[in-house]
Amino acid sequence: MKYVDEFRKSGLIHKVAGAIRAINPQGEINIMEVCGTHTQNFFRFGLDKLLPRNLNFIAGPGCPVCVSSQEYIDQAIAYTQDKDIILVTFGDMLRVPGSRSSLEQARARRGNVFVAYSALDALSFARRYPQKKIVFLAVGFETTASTIALSILQAKKEKLRNIFFHSSLKTIPIAIQYLLRDKKLSLSGFLCPGHVSTIIGSRAYEFIPEKYGIGCCVAGFEPLDILEGVYLLLRQIVKKSPAVENQYKRAVTGSGNLRAQKIIAEVFRQCDASWRGLGRIPKSGLRLQDTFSCFDAQKMLPVKVKLPAPGPRAKKCRCAEVIKGLIKPDACPLFSKACSPENPYGPCMVSAEGTCNAYYKYKKDA
């Protein structure tokens, strides 16, 4: 078993889709998926075409690039103006628009922006260029937080003094809680993210059925995973028996990866965080503990940026509503006109995990 092909068998996919149609749910059912990879794969494998029309899939704030605030991007760009700094980032941050330009444009001007696949790559830069200051853009959710925490521990072990982490790390359960409190969204259930859940465990979602009476299901990323997740969730919705179900048992346990959780808690502490589209959510972010402040870019290399008043096009961009699931991307006046993957205006169009990007690629002409 290679854990890929087995979960992509078209015969089974059609059968499970048939079982979902056989449940024949009535009324509008709004399922939010809080993971960019779910959104992408849902369209990529054409699953949307197999399911009843009254099942609405709403892409929640599950793409870390899309929810990075404009201020954060502006701070990253401000770092590039210092010729002693090398900025290291995950690739999909490059094209995210700040208020005036993007990191890609900053790289073209100054040449001190590098793309890394892992936070450990930033450590290699620090070793190779001891006379430079390396700033790593720590962007992501719990999954990425664990990898960055381990990299910081490694930097401490090696006594690296020229590496700094600019954290915009965020936590998913608190964002879900924030969305559940929003009366404008009438959600029927959540499809919870696979990889975040490997770290935090499926029990982290127990508050959703217990406090808000809404069901949820952790699901993997292959087409059969997503469909089985939808099937299990729909059964909960129809039976009106909300619970936390776990479809992705091969990778997600009830308690999650305890070692990873311990590492995250050792290096980071909770803080308030700004989410593009959602605003400031208390305790939804992670920043470095005081014991690691020598690696904290916000403390060691503070930058202040002033956001300009939004221009006419910024006022038209509706990414904020897309992230909240209030509108579909094609309801935005910029979608596929002023804003496309080649020339993105809003953050949801930039990342391959972004909702507008997925819509543009798979649904534009549908």
Next chain:
Amino acid sequence: MKIKSITGDFAEVESGRLIRKVNIKMLPKVKAGDYVIVHAGFAIEKIDPDKAKETLKLIDEIC
């Protein structure tokens, strides 16, 4: 991705013809031949083959 070999905190993993070196500090008990989920250069969880079979059986029973 499947673990080919382990050296200290790092493992060589493969998926098809792609071979990568990943950090396995989060999963101290993994061994060669295990499948792991890889995220940003780190193995974050081991895939449980029995649970995978159980899920496929459940999917088969839905229909």
